[in-house]
Amino acid sequence: MKDLKSILENEILSRVNKPLRYVGTEYNSVKKEWNKVKLRTLFAFPDLYEIGMSHLGLRILYHLVNEQPQYLMERVFSPWTDMEQALRERDIPLFSLESYRPIAEFDCIGITLQYEMSYTNILNMLDLGKIPLKANERKNEYPLIMGGGPCAYNPEPLADFFDFFVLGEGEEVILEVFETISSHREKHNGRQDKKILLKELAAIKGVYVPSFYKPIYVDGVLIEVQPTKPDVPRRVVKRVVQDLDKAYFPLKPLVPYTEVVHDRIMLEVLRGCTRGCRFCQAGMIYRPVRERSSEVLERQAKELIKATGYNEISLTSLSTSDHSNIKPLLKSMLDKYEQDRIGISLPSLRVDAFSLELAKEVQRVRKTGLTFAPEAGTQRLRDVINKGVTEENLMEVTTAAFEAGWTQIKLYFMIGLPTETFLDLDGIVDLAYKVLHNGMRILREGGRTRQAKITISVSSFVPKANTPFQWEKQDTLEQLKEKQRYIKEKIKDRRINYNYHEAELSILEAVFARGDRRLNELLLKAWEKGCKFDSWSEHFRYNLWLEAFQELNMEPQELANISEEFDRKLPWEHLNMGVTKAYLWQEREKAYQTVATEDCRYQSCTTCGICQDLGVSMVLERK
Amino acid sequence: MLVRIKYRKTSAGRFMSHLDLLRTIERIFRRAGLPMAFSEGFNPHPKVSFGSALAVGITSDAEYLDVELREEFPLDQLRERLDVAVPSGIEIMEIRQLQTRTRSLTAQINMARYRVYVPLAEKMEASELEQLIQKAMVQPTFIVTRDGKKGKRQVDIKNGIYKLEGRLDEDYIILQIDVQTGSEGNIRPEEVVEMLRKTGDLYLREGLQIHRLGLYVREEAAIKTPLEI
Ligand code: SF4
Numbered sequence: 001m002k003d004l005k006s007i008l009e010n011e012i013l014s015r016v017n018k019p020l021r022y023v024g025t026e027y028n029s030v031k032k033e034w035n036k037v038k039l040r041t042l043f044a045f046p047d048l049y050e051i052g053m054s055h056l057g058l059r060i061l062y063h064l065v066n067e068q069p070q071y072l073m074e075r076v077f078s079p080w081t082d083m084e085q086a087l088r089e090r091d092i093p094l095f096s097l098e099s100y101r102p103i104a105e106f107d108c109i110g111i112t113l114q115y116e117m118s119y120t121n122i123l124n125m126l127d128l129g130k131i132p133l134k135a136n137e138r139k140n141e142y143p144l145i146m147g148g149g150p151c152a153y154n155p156e157p158l159a160d161f162f163d164f165f166v167l168g169e170g171e172e173v174i175l176e177v178f179e180t181i182s183s184h185r186e187k188h189n190g191r192q193d194k195k196i197l198l199k200e201l202a203a204i205k206g207v208y209v210p211s212f213y214k215p216i217y218v219d220g221v222l223i224e225v226q227p228t229k230p231d232v233p234r235r236v237v238k239r240v241v242q243d244l245d246k247a248y249f250p251l252k253p254l255v256p257y258t259e260v261v262h263d264r265i266m267l268e269v270l271r272g273c274t275r276g277c278r279f280c281q282a283g284m285i286y287r288p289v290r291e292r293s294s295e296v297l298e299r300q301a302k303e304l305i306k307a308t309g310y311n312e313i314s315l316t317s318l319s320t321s322d323h324s325n326i327k328p329l330l331k332s333m334l335d336k337y338e339q340d341r342i343g344i345s346l347p348s349l350r351v352d353a354f355s356l357e358l359a360k361e362v363q364r365v366r367k368t369g370l371t372f373a374p375e376a377g378t379q380r381l382r383d384v385i386n387k388g389v390t391e392e393n394l395m396e397v398t399t400a401a402f403e404a405g406w407t408q409i410k411l412y413f414m415i416g417l418p419t420e421t422f423l424d425l426d427g428i429v430d431l432a433y434k435v436l437h438n439g440m441r442i443l444r445e446g447g448r449t450r451q452a453k454i455t456i457s458v459s460s461f462v463p464k465a466n467t468p469f470q471w472e473k474q475d476t477l478e479q480l481k482e483k484q485r486y487i488k489e490k491i492k493d494r495r496i497n498y499n500y501h502e503a504e505l506s507i508l509e510a511v512f513a514r515g516d517r518r519l520n521e522l523l524l525k526a527w528e529k530g531c532k533f534d535s536w537s538e539h540f541r542y543n544l545w546l547e548a549f550q551e552l553n554m555e556p557q558e559l560a561n562i563s564e565e566f567d568r569k570l571p572w573e574h575l576n577m578g579v580t581k582a583y584l585w586q587e588r589e590k591a592y593q594t595v596a597t598e599d600c601r602y603q604s605c606t607t608c609g610i611c612q613d614l615g616v617s618m619v620l621e622r623k
Numbered sequence: 624m625l626v627r628i629k630y631r632k633t634s635a636g637r638f639m640s641h642l643d644l645l646r647t648i649e650r651i652f653r654r655a656g657l658p659m660a661f662s663e664g665f666n667p668h669p670k671v672s673f674g675s676a677l678a679v680g681i682t683s684d685a686e687y688l689d690v691e692l693r694e695e696f697p698l699d700q701l702r703e704r705l706d707v708a709v710p711s712g713i714e715i716m717e718i719r720q721l722q723t724r725t726r727s728l729t730a731q732i733n734m735a736r737y738r739v740y741v742p743l744a745e746k747m748e749a750s751e752l753e754q755l756i757q758k759a760m761v762q763p764t765f766i767v768t769r770d771g772k773k774g775k776r777q778v779d780i781k782n783g784i785y786k787l788e789g790r791l792d793e794d795y796i797i798l799q800i801d802v803q804t805g806s807e808g809n810i811r812p813e814e815v816v817e818m819l820r821k822t823g824d825l826y827l828r829e830g831l832q833i834h835r836l837g838l839y840v841r842e843e844a845a846i847k848t849p850l851e852i
Contacts, residue, residue: 011830013638014680020643023635027650027710255650257635257710258643309650309708340653341661341669 005100016083020258021049024097027255031098032072039182041073042106046121049077054262061170063250071178074098078121094128103129108144113151116512117535123527135163140192154465154572157512157519159210168238171248173206202232206239215517225574237576240616244292252307264312265304273318274600278386278468278591282318284579287610289601290619294329314345321355324622338365351389356400373412377427383594384419398435402442408453415483416461416475429490432456455497460506464513465572468587471564474510504542510560516571578610624695625721632683636712641676654708660691674728674838675804683835687728687849719850734841735804737812738834741796744826755823765818783810
């Protein structure tokens with residue numbers, strides 16, 4: 001039989017769409033000799049190459065592991081449907097990009113859990129790789145399947161398929177995990193004895209082995225997820241990097257041949273956000289705020305440009321304009337790189353004058369669009385969600401933007417938030433019109449010929465685990481659709497462009513975001529029916545999901561919601577992400593009283609729990 | 624300084640589209656620490672121009688591009704720096720400095736040479752192949768249909784085929800063809816294969832492989848490469 005590499009190169013790649021999705025020889029990719037390392041690992045991203053390669057976490061872990069001489073890490077992404085068909089027709093197993101090896105030949109596969117609607121792709125990848133889906137069906141000769149990333153804080157809907165999960169920031173723990181696996185293999189003649197190995201792994205702080213825990217139900221109500229082994233912790237605590245300056249950051253990152261979604265240098269300026277929006281999971285799970293110092297950032301920028309050749313640096317984080325030194329940092333980078341036509345971009349802007357000043361600076365080299373996120377249409381509802389943005393803020397910043405030359409502005413909103421009424425929807429429409437009319441006036445008075453245009457992008461609220469709103473009811477599908485229609489009917493002006501997401505997807509997202517182990521069955525059934533690439537509207541098939549629900553006697557609306565009592569155990573309560581349940585509950589109560597909570601970076605500590613319990617602290621370059 | 628670079632496209636390189644290549648060239652020069660010159664204006668872009676575009680999937684031994692740099696460098700240093708900055712699948716072959724801005728590469732290049740592997744579904748004798756090529760080449764015209772922006776178009780490709788040679792290797796015909804390329808007309812190697820197939824009632828299998836051997840400036844007197852003129 002011809003080897004996989006030559007079949008792929010000569011017979012398959014030239015027949016699929018975008019073949020470079022499947023070629024792992026990009027600049028700065030690492031290919032190590034298979035037989036010269038102790039452990040062969042694979043990073044699996046359950047979505048397309050273009051999405052996965054835009055993810056900073058992949059680059060951090062890929063290069064961190066490959067810089068260790070004793071390990072190798074290769075990559076695999078979900079093949080698009082044309083490639084899947086080509087593989088299935090010829091019975092070719094899913095392969096890694098670097099060495100074109102079947103994924104089942106690796107010792108450990110780490111699958112990143114970035115969003116719930118990629119879960120069917122995980123099953124599809126394992127199946128394409130000829131790996132049994134369920135952890136208890138995988139004997140010792142199969143790779144260990146590890147999960148990590150934001151969705152690992154509630155991994156219960158995936159518990160059957162994974163051998164273990166890693167909670168928290170991967171660069172802090174991954175080498176300990178690989179060290180444990182490789183020394184285990186050394187002791188066991190190059191093989192693994194899963195029963196023993198999983199116990200050894202469970203002893204690492206931050207590692208959760210779901211088969212060592214059992215959910216206890218009484219009358220269909222979850223009472224607790226209990227350890228079934230004496231020496232595993234009752235609650236698994238996540239891992240956190242304390243000092244971002246000392247944390248590993250790849251200085252020779254991969255440079256794709258073909259365009260990916262975020263095709264630029266990603267420079268992580270800070271981690272965490274403590275603005276405290278009550279719907280936002282990232283704002284809770286990535287605490288505390290830790291800034292990287294300007295000195296380190298400048299040095300990294302310089303080396304990254306040399307190593308990648310990119311012409312754009314994105315200063316990434318959840319809230320870049322909050323970096324305490326952002327203005328001088330931005331100015332200095334722009335000055336340094338302007339003549340080489342290297343631009344800087346800021347992915348997220350606060351709604352305030354300061355952020356607009358930053359955006360104006362950035363324009364010196366490259367024009368970019370402007371996006372702001374008021375999230376809700378009225379002051380009342382913005383106070384409920386603790387989004388510290390006023391209408392004056394928005395008008396001030398958009399006025400300045402139109403005056404500075406922008407003509408198009410994008411605004412993000414959410415519908416279905418707790419306590420929302422139709423008045424709040426009217427508020428969204430009113431705000432859009434106000435910003436538009438203001439823009440038209442400014443452009444007219446400035447004698448400019450281009451028209452003002454507003455895009456409002458409206459998503460549906462999904463209650464997420466580990467947020468103050470984790471107990472909230474989600475709107476029904478009908479309610480969400482009615483609200484979407486309501487806004488649509490009120491927007492008559494063609495200069496306002498109105499986008500919204502499929503509400504069905506938001507319902508499913510809520511199901512999985514707060515689900516327990518019973519969902520494993522549902523996921524499997526939906527995948528068997530052909531669900532995959534659910535986050536791609538051309539592939540999303542809600543009717544198949546409904547069939548799966550029906551056959552299992554499950555009710556989406558019921559599953560999408562959990563009990564609203566504080567004392568009830570949550571399906572993920574045996575996992576400790578740092579911020580306490582009591583704090584989240586208190587934030588929820590404050591939401592109903594429309595009381596604001598200040599940002600601990602500017603005011604005093606509000607005792608969310610993470611710094612107290614996990615021995616970390618906020619790091620700011622300048623107080 | 625203005626330089627003309629000859630490079631190869633192999634393995635992954637053949638799957639890069641023109642746009643991929645454009646982006647990659649800029650990155651290669653930046654990695655190599657060779658500052659490119661940029662155009663003036665609202666949206667400056669690096670001053671690079673390419674020879675004839677290559678369809679995605681085709682490997683090539685001889686592609687060309689002209690680049691303007693903001694500083695002078697000795698050619699051997701240029702070569703050294705570029706060699707470490709190119710990704711796998713692109714290989715620098717030769718660099719020459721251009722003294723003055725001549726006509727653009729696309730305006731100069733007017734002929735391409737290809738090697739094409741044509742998989743046969745039926746056995747064929749060497750003499751049959753020879754006759755077939757002769758028969759195909761004596762036809763005064765050969766019309767192909769092309770999909771253009773304004774719908775289908777009929778084009779005579781015969782005059783643009785300068786040379787056609789072939790030999791058999793097991794169940795493949797290996798062709799070497801010289802065809803017109805560039806702004807005056809562009810003949811695709813698949814069209815030449817189509818001419819042979821129709822003329823000889825050939826049965827072919829899937830899996831045509833095309834490789835570009837060279838790009839040339841063809842004049843009355845001689846055929847030269849873009850580095851020789
Ligand atoms: S513990 Fe206090 S300082 Fe630390 S993130 Fe929470 S609120 Fe901020």
